[in-house]
Amino acid sequence: MPHRKSLSMIWRRIPERYRLEGTRCATCGRYFFPPRSFCPDCRRKGRIEKATLSGKGKVYTYTVVHVPLEGFERYAPYILAIVELDEGPKITAQIVDAEPNEIAIGMPVEMHFRRVSEDGETGIIHYGFKFAPIKA
Amino acid sequence: MNRVAVIGVGMSKFGEHWDMGFREIMAEAATKAVNDAGITGKDIEAIYGGTMSAGRFVGQEHVGALIADAVGLNPIPSTRVEGACASGGLALREAYLAVAGGHYDIVVAGGVEKMTDVFSEQAAITLGGAADQEWEVFQGATFPTLYALIARRHMEEYGTTEEQMARVAVKNHANASKNPLAQFPFEITIDKVLSSNKIAEPLKLLDCSPITDGAAAVILASEKVARKFTDTPVWIIGSGQASDTLALHDRKDICTLNATVVARKKAMKQANVKPSDINVAEVHDCFTIAEICAVEDLGFVKKGEGGKAEEEGMFDLNSDISVNTSGGLKACGHPVGATGVKQAVEITMQLRGECGPRQVDKAEIGLTHNVGGSGATAVVHIFSR
Ligand SMILES: [Zn+2]
Numbered sequence: 001m002p003h004r005k006s007l008s009m010i011w012r013r014i015p016e017r018y019r020l021e022g023t024r025c026a027t028c029g030r031y032f033f034p035p036r037s038f039c040p041d042c043r044r045k046g047r048i049e050k051a052t053l054s055g056k057g058k059v060y061t062y063t064v065v066h067v068p069l070e071g072f073e074r075y076a077p078y079i080l081a082i083v084e085l086d087e088g089p090k091i092t093a094q095i096v097d098a099e100p101n102e103i104a105i106g107m108p109v110e111m112h113f114r115r116v117s118e119d120g121e122t123g124i125i126h127y128g129f130k131f132a133p134i135k136a
Numbered sequence: 137m138n139r140v141a142v143i144g145v146g147m148s149k150f151g152e153h154w155d156m157g158f159r160e161i162m163a164e165a166a167t168k169a170v171n172d173a174g175i176t177g178k179d180i181e182a183i184y185g186g187t188m189s190a191g192r193f194v195g196q197e198h199v200g201a202l203i204a205d206a207v208g209l210n211p212i213p214s215t216r217v218e219g220a221c222a223s224g225g226l227a228l229r230e231a232y233l234a235v236a237g238g239h240y241d242i243v244v245a246g247g248v249e250k251m252t253d254v255f256s257e258q259a260a261i262t263l264g265g266a267a268d269q270e271w272e273v274f275q276g277a278t279f280p281t282l283y284a285l286i287a288r289r290h291m292e293e294y295g296t297t298e299e300q301m302a303r304v305a306v307k308n309h310a311n312a313s314k315n316p317l318a319q320f321p322f323e324i325t326i327d328k329v330l331s332s333n334k335i336a337e338p339l340k341l342l343d344c345s346p347i348t349d350g351a352a353a354v355i356l357a358s359e360k361v362a363r364k365f366t367d368t369p370v371w372i373i374g375s376g377q378a379s380d381t382l383a384l385h386d387r388k389d390i391c392t393l394n395a396t397v398v399a400r401k402k403a404m405k406q407a408n409v410k411p412s413d414i415n416v417a418e419v420h421d422c423f424t425i426a427e428i429c430a431v432e433d434l435g436f437v438k439k440g441e442g443g444k445a446e447e448e449g450m451f452d453l454n455s456d457i458s459v460n461t462s463g464g465l466k467a468c469g470h471p472v473g474a475t476g477v478k479q480a481v482e483i484t485m486q487l488r489g490e491c492g493p494r495q496v497d498k499a500e501i502g503l504t505h506n507v508g509g510s511g512a513t514a515v516v517h518i519f520s521r
Contacts, residue, residue, distance in 0.1 A: 013270065034271055061292070061390065063284035064337040065276065069264065070257055072276045080281055080336075082385045090385040092275045092285075100337075105292050116275065126274070 010124060017128035020111060022089065024051035033089040055111030056134070057085040064100045071117040079103055083131050097132040108134045137236040141362035141369035142519070144173025144355035145481040150319040150469030153349040158194050158250040159206040165351035165474075166207045166246055173355040174365050177207070180355075181240040183214035186227030186247035187473035192262040194250050203246060220266035221422060223247060224352065224476025225377075225506030225515035231356050232375050232517070241358045247477035248351035259347050263472070266509035268383035280344055280423065282384050282510040284336035287425040290391045291338065293440065296428060298338050300443035302329035304424035305342050305466055307452055312463025314453075314494035319348050319469030329424075343424040348469035352477035354484065370484045374407030374518035376400060384510040391440075393507065395514035396433040400505070404435075407518040409501060411435030414457055414518075416486045416496045418479035420507040421464040427451075430505055431459065434516070458496040461486060476506035480517065487521050 015021040022033035026047040030039060033053055039046030062081035065072075072078065079095040081103070095103060096114065109131040116128045146168025148161050156164075162185075170177065185203040190196045204214035217227040224247030231245035251259050263279045272282065290296045306326055312318035324342060332341040362369045378398035384390055404410065411434060419434065421427035428442035436457055437445045445451065451459035462468040462482040465475055483502035485491050502519045 060385075061285045061289035063281055063288055063339075064334075065278065065281055065284075066334040066336065067278065067280070069273065069276055069278050070261060075276070078276060080276055080285070082285055082390070092272050092277055092383070092385050094276055105289070128274070 007124070010126065018113060020053040020055050020129060022051055022053050023048050031087040031089050033085065033091060053085050053087050053089070055085070055129070057083045057109060057131070059095070059103060059105055059107045059109060060084040060090055061105060062095065062103050071119065081131065083109055094130040095132065096130045102133070110134050138238055139359040140232050140235045140372045141357050141359065142354050142372065142480065142484045143357045143362050143366045143369055144169045144175065145353070145484045146172055147317060147352035147474070147478050147481050148350050149317050150348050150350035150471060152252045154252065156349070158190060158196060158199070158248060159202065161250060161349055161351040162203055162246060162248040163206050165248070165353040166244060169244065169353035169355050175242060175355060177209055179242050180209055180212060180244055182212055182234060182243045183209065184217055184227040184231040184234070184243065184245050185214065186217045186223035186225070186476060187249055188218060188220050188223045189262050189265060190250070192265070193259070194253050203248070219513040220508035221420070221470070221472045222476055222506045222508030222513040222515055223473040224478070225504065225517070226476065226513070228354065228477055228480055228517060229375050229377055229515055232372050235356050235358050238358070241361045243356050244353055245356060245477055245480070246351065246353040247474035249471035249473040250349050251347045251471060252349050256347060271383050272385070278336065280339050281336040283423040283425055284339045285384060286390050286429065286510070287338050287423070290425060290428065293391060294443065296443035298330060299326060300447045301338070301343055301424040301428065302326045303446045304421060304427045305329045307446070308421060308460050308464040308466040311453055311461050311494055312467030314492070315463050315468060318463040318467055319346060320463065320467045339423055339425070345422045345465035345470035348471040350469055350471035350474045350478070352474045352481050354477060354480050368488050370487045371520050372517055373520050374403035374405070374409070374516070376402030376406070377513070377515045378402070380512050382509065382512045391429065393429055393433050393511035393514060395511055396430065396505065396507065396516070399514045399516040400434050403516040403518050407520070409518060413501050414503045415499045415501055416458045416461060416483060417503040417505065418462060418464070418482050419459055419505040420475075421460055421466050422470060422507070424466065426507070427460065427464065434503070434505060453494060454497055461491065461494045461496060476504065476515065479504035479506060480519070483519050487519055
């Protein structure tokens with residue numbers, strides 16, 4: 001990773017990155033991922049509760065990255081997408097188990113738990129979510 | 137509010153300055169601006185300096201003080217302003233507000249970035265700091281990636297093509313070929329853009345703005361004192377700024393930079409002008425798709441029609457609205473913190489009729505548009521003779 005991270009910085013994001021734990025406003029029903037601690041629509045009237053997302057969604061837009069970020073060289077070229085989850089939130093994630101020419105906007109995808117990057121040879125290995133096409 | 141005039145402008149050559157450091161580049165631009173205004177250092181009451189990341193590019197923070205020191209203006213107040221690639225535009229706005237509010241009569245708005253003292257991978261990481269580190273960069277997003285995501289969606293929704301995007305780069309290079317201070321003062325062809333190396337599809341190398349060293353400065357004055365120094369003041373008649381979500385994916389519609397729309401409406405309302413009144417504009421073309429979004433979000437054309445309008449030459453030099461006469465970020469260069477101020481330098485020179493071969497005929501009203509990140513900050517200024 002470009003910005004070398006402390007262990008606690010990584011550890012505190014485990015619920016979101018490993019399990020897609022977000023939040024939801026019980027007042028208006030809007031889901032938040034990454035979690036928000038207050039609802040921008042309902043403000044003070046909002047009631048925030050924990051909500052784990054299903055991990056199913058559709059490709060909203062995508063790109064094939066040829067010049068990778070440091071720490072991602074082994075994956076290049078890789079497909080990066082914004083995925084619109086069924087519950088509403090959109091998230092940025094890699095698409096795996098698919099060739100670039102198989103990807104299209106609107107394609108159904110689901111979350112997979114994967115290795116994301118590593119801090120060089122001796123640093124932390126980062127895990128989290130990627131998405132793959134839903135096999136019929 | 138007091139009326140505010142630009143009474144002096146200056147910029148360094150944009151490019152790779154291996155022989156110059158952060159201090160020298162800033163001092164060159166500031167000295168040119170002070171000489172252009174015909175003021176002396178002791179007339180200046182405050183400095184607002186835009187820089188995105190001196191800390192990561194040259195290991196130097198506390199650059200507000202450094203700038204005042206470098207230009208020999210201690211002990212006046214000097215404040216660093218940061219808003220990623222919009223840092224310069226924000227510095228201009230802070231300087232404008234300080235004079236408009238009656239706090240000062242003469243201030244400097246400067247912008248500077250020294251980007252080539254680190255390797256390009258390092259520069260890319262630093263620029264990535266404008267995006268959401270935890271939810272975009274962690275996932276493998278680079279800066280071009282985010283604009284590539286916008287481009288792909290714009291193509292899907294509006295039928296925008298890679299050729300139309302390439303046309304933006306061709307136009308801006310043609311303008312830069314008439315600007316001796318531009319980093320790339322030469323023309324390119326559509327084929328050259330289309331066949332350049334893929335960065336993040338559909339964006340190719342020549343869709344992207346470069347890494348640049350450079351600085352720019354403008355001297356702002358209240359109406360009360362402006363006429364003492366110049367017969368050709370250029371007035372700032374509107375200023376607007378807005379914000380949006382840091383992460384691109386959090387926006388309802390990623391093809392619209394809502395911060396640009398809001399900032400433009402505020403600035404145009406204050407200036408009492410409409411988009412069709414603008415003769416010349418410097419817009420934030422960090423990538424070719426960004427100029428297509430900008431001409432839409434600034435109201436020059438309807439949403440979705442930017443690509444076609446570029447293809448038809450609507451924004452070429454001396455056509456409907458001359459856009460990025462300096463060469464834009466693409467070809468004049470993009471020293472991130474300097475860009476927003478450089479835009480004001482170009483528009484001032486256009487309105488004063490000093491742009492030589494790239495001069496826009498009858499330039500009466502100009503606009504600058506500076507964006508931070510993938511659109512989380514936008515700032516728009518409107519200028520008139
Ligand atoms: Zn709510």
